[in-house]
Amino acid sequence: xxxxxxxxxxxxxxxxxxxxxxxxxxxxxxxxxxxxxxxxxxxxxxxxxxxxxxxxxxxxxxxxxxxxxxxxxxxxxxxxxxxxxxxxxxxxxxxxxxxxxxxxxxxxxxxxxxxxxxxxxxxxxxxxxxxxxxxxxxxxxxxxxxxxxxxxxxxxxxxxxxxxxxxxxxxxxxxxxxxxxxxxxxxxxxxxxxxxxxxxxxxxxxxxxxxxxxxxxxxxxxxxxxxxxxxxxxxxxxxxxxxxxxxxxxxxxxxxxxxxxxxxxxxxxxxxxxxxxxxxxxxxxxxxxxxxxxxxxxxxxxxxxxxxxxxxxxxxxxxxxxxxxxxxxxxxxxxxxxxxxxxxxxxxxxxxxxxxxxxxx
Numbered sequence: 001x002x003x004x005x006x007x008x009x010x011x012x013x014x015x016x017x018x019x020x021x022x023x024x025x026x027x028x029x030x031x032x033x034x035x036x037x038x039x040x041x042x043x044x045x046x047x048x049x050x051x052x053x054x055x056x057x058x059x060x061x062x063x064x065x066x067x068x069x070x071x072x073x074x075x076x077x078x079x080x081x082x083x084x085x086x087x088x089x090x091x092x093x094x095x096x097x098x099x100x101x102x103x104x105x106x107x108x109x110x111x112x113x114x115x116x117x118x119x120x121x122x123x124x125x126x127x128x129x130x131x132x133x134x135x136x137x138x139x140x141x142x143x144x145x146x147x148x149x150x151x152x153x154x155x156x157x158x159x160x161x162x163x164x165x166x167x168x169x170x171x172x173x174x175x176x177x178x179x180x181x182x183x184x185x186x187x188x189x190x191x192x193x194x195x196x197x198x199x200x201x202x203x204x205x206x207x208x209x210x211x212x213x214x215x216x217x218x219x220x221x222x223x224x225x226x227x228x229x230x231x232x233x234x235x236x237x238x239x240x241x242x243x244x245x246x247x248x249x250x251x252x253x254x255x256x257x258x259x260x261x262x263x264x265x266x267x268x269x270x271x272x273x274x275x276x277x278x279x280x281x282x283x284x285x286x287x288x289x290x291x292x293x294x295x296x297x298x299x300x301x302x303x304x305x306x307x308x309x310x311x312x313x314x315x316x317x318x319x320x321x322x323x324x325x326x327x328x329x330x331x332x333x334x335x336x337x338x339x340x341x342x343x344x345x346x347x348x349x350x351x352x353x354x355x356x357x358x359x360x361x
Contacts, residue, residue, distance in 0.1 A: 003348055005304035007341040008181040009246060011238040019234035028230065032214070035233040042240055047160070048167045049194045051201035054228040055208055058156050058178025058191035062087040062126075064226055065174040065193050068204040069150050071124040075115055077107040078313040078328040080128040084154045085313045085320070088126065096122060097314045097322035103269040105130050105282075105331055109139035115323040116147055127172075128154040130309075132184075132279040134163050134271040137171040144173075152176070157279045159185045160247050164273045169194040179236065184250065184279050185243050187236040190228050246342045250278025253340055253349050257281050260353040264360065280308065281340040283356070284331060290360055291334050297359040303352055308337045 023029060036054060044052045055061045062083065066074070073094040076085055088095045096119065099111040107127040116122050125143070127135045135153065144151045153171060155161075156178035161168045169175040179190035195201040206213055211223030239246075254276055258267055266284040270276070285291040291307070298305050312332040314322040338352055 002302045003304065003339045003344070003352060004341065005306055005337065005339050006182050007343045008186060009239055009242075009342055011235050012242075015241065016234055016238045019237055020231065023230045023234060030227055030229040031209075032227065033230045033233075035230045035237065036228060039228075039233040039236050039240075042237065043192065046240065046243070047169060047194075048162075049169050051195040051198055053193045053195070053201055053204050053208070054233070055191045055193060055226045056228050056232075057189050057226075058176060058180060059083045059087050060208075060224075060226040061176035061178070061191035061193045062152070062154060063091055064204050064207055064224075065152050065176055065195075066091060066093065066124075066126075067207055068193075068195070068200045069124065069152065069173055071150055071152070073121045074124040074126050074152075075112055075122050076126040077128050077130075078322065078325045079105055079309055079331055080130060080154060080313065081156070081309055082313065082316065084126060084128050085317060089317060089320070094121065095317070095320045097320055097325055097328075099323065099325050100130075100328045100331065101136075102327045102331075104133060104135075104271070105268045105335075106133060106135045108327075109136050109143055111323065112140075113143055113147075116143070116149065118323075122149065124150040124152060126152045126154065128156075129158040129161070129168060131268065131282050132157040132159075132161055132277050133268060134158065134161060134168050134274045136271075137163060137168070141171065150174075156180075156183065156191075158277065159183065159279070160243070160275075160277050162275045163271060168274075170196075172196065174200065179232075184247060184277050185236075185239060187228065187232040187239075190232050190236065247277045249342060250340060251276045252278075253344055253346065254278035254281060256346060256349050257338065257340070257353065260350070261356065264357055278340055281338040282308065283336055283338060285334045285336060285360070288333055291336055294336065294356065294359045298352075298355055301355050303355060304339055306337050307332075307335055310335065 208226035
């Protein structure tokens with residue numbers, strides 16, 4: 001039987017249909033409708049945040065955050081999903097790549113500080129909590145204050161994650177979420193931005209509605225359409241009822257993987273004050289040949305895997321300046337993500353582990 005790399009959560013159709021019936025009865029399908037308002041409130045309450053803005057996908061979440069914060073030149077990580085960097089370039093911003101920490105695989109604060117000191121045009125850091133593993137948020141907080149620059153976190157992998165009992169989304173000037181179907185929590189397509197400051201939230205709310213002020217109808221500046229519709233909010237509300245169980249189960253599978261493989265492969269070092277959500281199960285192999293052999297052996301045994309995140313993004317966007325990214329190049333070429341999703345069992349995980357050990361042992 002095939003063990004999928006990922007398998008999106010299926011909404012309970014009985015619950016979902018009740019929400020959709022409400023939408024049809026009201027005839028209010030988008031434009032900040034009742035479910036949009038309810039979903040926003042419930043997410044803020046669940047995540048422990050304020051100033052949460054729902055948007056139509058995670059990439060637009062990044063773009064709206066940049067625009068709302070008036071970012072023009074950003075330093076970012078080369079080891080992330082392509083949207084982290086391409087969203088900057090799409091908006092015509094000067095984009096710079098800096099080195100990642102060799103152990104956590106997240107953007108390195110020390111290397112970022114060196115880069116910022118050498119280029120005073122950089123006005124923001126865009127860092128990803130890679131695989132749901134929090135960045136060194138305290139270090140970036142100090143870096144931001146010392147250099148008067150903005151910090152945006154791509155938290156697409158980090159739904160529900162906390163550091164020192166605080167939502168990871170409460171760090172930085174803005175944090176973005178993706179609610180794509182492949183994520184721990186989803187609305188099929190969708191996303192959200194959490195802002196530190198209310199004024200940035202209010203501007204972003206206008207920007208995602210064509211720049212229109214919903215209070216008086218005035219057009220304040222050029223905007224776009226990035227609103228989340230009522231049907232997608234219905235999916236989110238339905239799945240939110242079961243998300244605690246989903247995260248608990250995924251985290252348990254993640255723990256089994258790491259305890260079983262810690263002396264077999266390299267694993268990223270996790271933030272010592274962080275919770276986990278089991279969003280991905282990354283392993284690093286010694287070299288490309290071992291990685292390719294493992295991929296082939298797993299495929300032979302009907303087990304999917306994928307080299308997230310490859311290539312290192314400075315290779316995709318050669319026009320961008322980089323400050324030296326050897327760690328990213330090494331990790332990107334030898335990283336592999338093993339299957340991890342809500343429908344897997346402990347037995348599935350143990351089977352995958354046994355195949356990994358057999359292939360590279």
